[in-house]
Amino acid sequence: xSSLAVLAAQVSDIAREAGHxxxxxxxxxxxxxxxxxxxxxxxxxxxxxxxxxxGLKSISDLPILSEESADxxxxxxxxWQRYWLVDPLDGTKEFIKKNxxxxxxxxxxxxxxxxxxxxxxPVLDSLYVxxxxxxxxxxxxxxxxxxxxxxxxxxxxxxxxxSRSHQSPEIESFLAALDGDKExxxxxxxxxxxxxxxxxxxxxxxxxxxxEWDTAAAHAVVLAAGGSVTQLSVGQTPAQATQPLxxxxxxxxxxxxxxxxxxxxxx
Ligand SMILES: Nc1ncnc2c1ncn2[C@@H]1O[C@H](COP(=O)(O)O)[C@@H](OP(=O)(O)O)[C@H]1O
Ligand SMILES: [Mg+2]
Numbered sequence: 001x002s003s004l005a006v007l008a009a010q011v012s013d014i015a016r017e018a019g020h021x022x023x024x025x026x027x028x029x030x031x032x033x034x035x036x037x038x039x040x041x042x043x044x045x046x047x048x049x050x051x052x053x054x055g056l057k058s059i060s061d062l063p064i065l066s067e068e069s070a071d072x073x074x075x076x077x078x079x080w081q082r083y084w085l086v087d088p089l090d091g092t093k094e095f096i097k098k099n100x101x102x103x104x105x106x107x108x109x110x111x112x113x114x115x116x117x118x119x120x121x122p123v124l125d126s127l128y129v130x131x132x133x134x135x136x137x138x139x140x141x142x143x144x145x146x147x148x149x150x151x152x153x154x155x156x157x158x159x160x161x162x163s164r165s166h167q168s169p170e171i172e173s174f175l176a177a178l179d180g181d182k183e184x185x186x187x188x189x190x191x192x193x194x195x196x197x198x199x200x201x202x203x204x205x206x207x208x209x210x211x212e213w214d215t216a217a218a219h220a221v222v223l224a225a226g227g228s229v230t231q232l233s234v235g236q237t238p239a240q241a242t243q244p245l246x247x248x249x250x251x252x253x254x255x256x257x258x259x260x261x262x263x264x265x266x267x
Contacts, residue, residue, distance in 0.1 A: 002131070002134060004108075004115065004116050004131045004134060005131055005134065005135075007059070007060075007108065007116060008116055008118065008129050008131050010055075010059045011055075011056075011059075011106050011108075011116065011118045012118050012120075012127055012129060012139075013055070014051070014052055014055030014056065014059075014106065014118075015052075015104045015106055015118045015119075015120035015127065016120060016127070017051050017055060018047075018048040018051045018052050018055075018088060018104045018120070019048075019104055019120050019121075019122030020122070021044070021047040021048055021051050022044045022047065022048050022089060022095075022102075022104070022122050023122050023123070025042065025043050025044040025047060026044065026095065026098070026122075026123070042089070042092060042095060042096070044089055044095065045067070045068055045088050045089045045092065046068060046088075048088035048089050048104060049066050049067075049068035049069065049086070049088040051088075052066065052086050052088055052104070052106060053066065053069070053086075056084050056086075056106070060084075062082055062083050062084055062108075063077075063080055063083040063084070064083065064084045064086060065077065065083055065084070065085050065086065065212075065213070065248075066084075066085075066086040066087070066088060066213065067086070067087045067088065067211065067213045068088060070213070070253060074251040077248060078248070078251075080248060081110065081111060082108065082109065082110045082111075083108075083109055083248070084106065084107070084108060084109075085106075085107045085108075085109050085114075085212060085213055085216040085217075085247060085248075086105065086106050086107070086213060087103075087104075087105040087190070087211075087213035087214055087216075087217070088104060088105075089102055089103075089104065090102060090103045090104075090105050090189040090190050090213075090214055091103060091188040091189025091190075091191075093164075093165040093188065094164065094165065094188035094189060099164075099188065100121070100123030100124055101121070101164065101187055101188030101189055101191055102121065102122075102123075102188060102189050103119050103120060103121045103189045103190050103191060103218075104118075104119070104120040104121075104122065105117070105118075105119055105190055105213065105214075105216065105217035105218065106118045106217055107216035107217040107219070107220055108220075109216060109247045109248060112246040112247050112248055112249050113132070113244070113246065113247070114130075114132065114216050114217070114219045114220035114223065114247065115131075115132050115220065116130065116131055116132065116220055117129070117130045117216060117217035117218060117219060117220025117221050117224075118130075118217055119190050119191075119193075119194055119217050119218050119221060121189075121191060124140075125140065125141070126138060126139075126140050126194075127139040127140070128147070128194045128197065128198075128218070128221045129221065129224075130197070130217075130218075130220035130221030130222065130223060130224030130225065131220075131224055132220055132223045132224050133224070134224065135224060136148065136197060136221055136224035136225035136226075138194075138198060147197055147198040147199070147221075147225050148197075148198075148199060148225045148226050149196060149197060149198075149199055149222070149225050149226045149227040149262035149263060150199050150226070150262075151199045151200075151202060151262060152198075152199045152200060153199070153200060153201065153202070156180075156181065157180060157181035157182060157183055158178055158180060158181070158182040158183070158202050158203060159182070159183050159185060159200070159201045159202050159203075160175060160178075160182055160183070160184050160185070160201065160202065160203045160204070160205065161184075161185045161186075161187050161192045161195050161196065161201040161203070161204045162184055162185070162186055162187075162192070162204070162205075163186070163187075163188070163192070163206075163208070164186040164187060164188045165188060166208050167208075168207050168208045170207035170208075170234050170257075171205060171207055171208075173234070173235070174205045174207060177237060178237075178238075185201060190214060190215065190217065190218035191218075192204045192218075192260070193215065193218035193219065193221065193222050193229070193260050194218055194221055194222075196222055196227055196260045196261070196262055197218070197221045197222045197224075197225040197227060198225065199262065201262075202261070202262050203238065203259065203260065203261055203262070204259070204260035204261075205232060205257075205258075205259050205260075206232075206255075206257055206258050206259070206260075207232065207234055207257045208257070209254055209255075210254070210255045210258075211253050211254055211255065212247050212248070212253050212254075212255055213253075214255070215229065215245065215255060215258070216247055219245065222260055226262075226263065227260065227261055227262050227263050228244070228259075228260070228261050228263045229244065229245045229258055229259070229260050229261075230242055230243055230244055230245060230258060230259050230261070231243045231244070231245055231256045231257070231258055231259075232256075232257045232258050232259040233257065234257070238259060238261055241258075241259045241261075245258045
């Protein structure tokens, strides 16, 4: 086993443990607080954050940037070559709606690129792992299977995944510019990237805001599965989106708009 594969197994255990504490809260009535940005922050975000930080500290000395502890000066963060980038509960809106489409996300970033990512959806009990340059796999019902972006969906028509809770008019224009038939599928959280990674969708265009912790872990899964995640400007076609999405290269933690692609099907 490579050292990244060993780390992936350890990180998977941490993600599952975070999933367990989230589920304990999910099954009860939960309190909703207001963060400064007005997004709903639940007890579950904080409980999962605490489990993940304790777990990562027990296996490595690397710095940790989590959505729930992101207030780290750029002067310090810009020095990091390797660090953990964590969204303890992505898809808070889906959590509150109780539709199961939320995830625990843990990524290892090296020189601005995701090297390892684990995405765990506790309600679905689906675990996605991406070890960039090595392998991508999914564990469901105790069964581990290799995944890749080769589509299991019709090549006759684009299957495009989009946000369930955050739509934008720019997506309509992007779809209108794609040649051929298309089908739009709504999904919450980083599961959208995982759908592309496992060949269940061709494209995920995001022409709306996200933060670096929202994408990093699933980005690793997509890369390891053979796909790409590139910066996308409004009005660009998939073929024009060639610059990789990168991490920790600027003070703002907001991502540029981006396109997740199964790549093999890019026109
Ligand atoms: N205005 C905004 N600014 C920054 N991020 C935003 C945003 N609106 C949505 N997001 C991000 O989009 C994520 C949800 O994406 P989606 O709608 O595709 O499921 C949210 O993650 P959280 O649920 O972890 O807060 C949030 O980080
Ligand atoms: Mg998030």
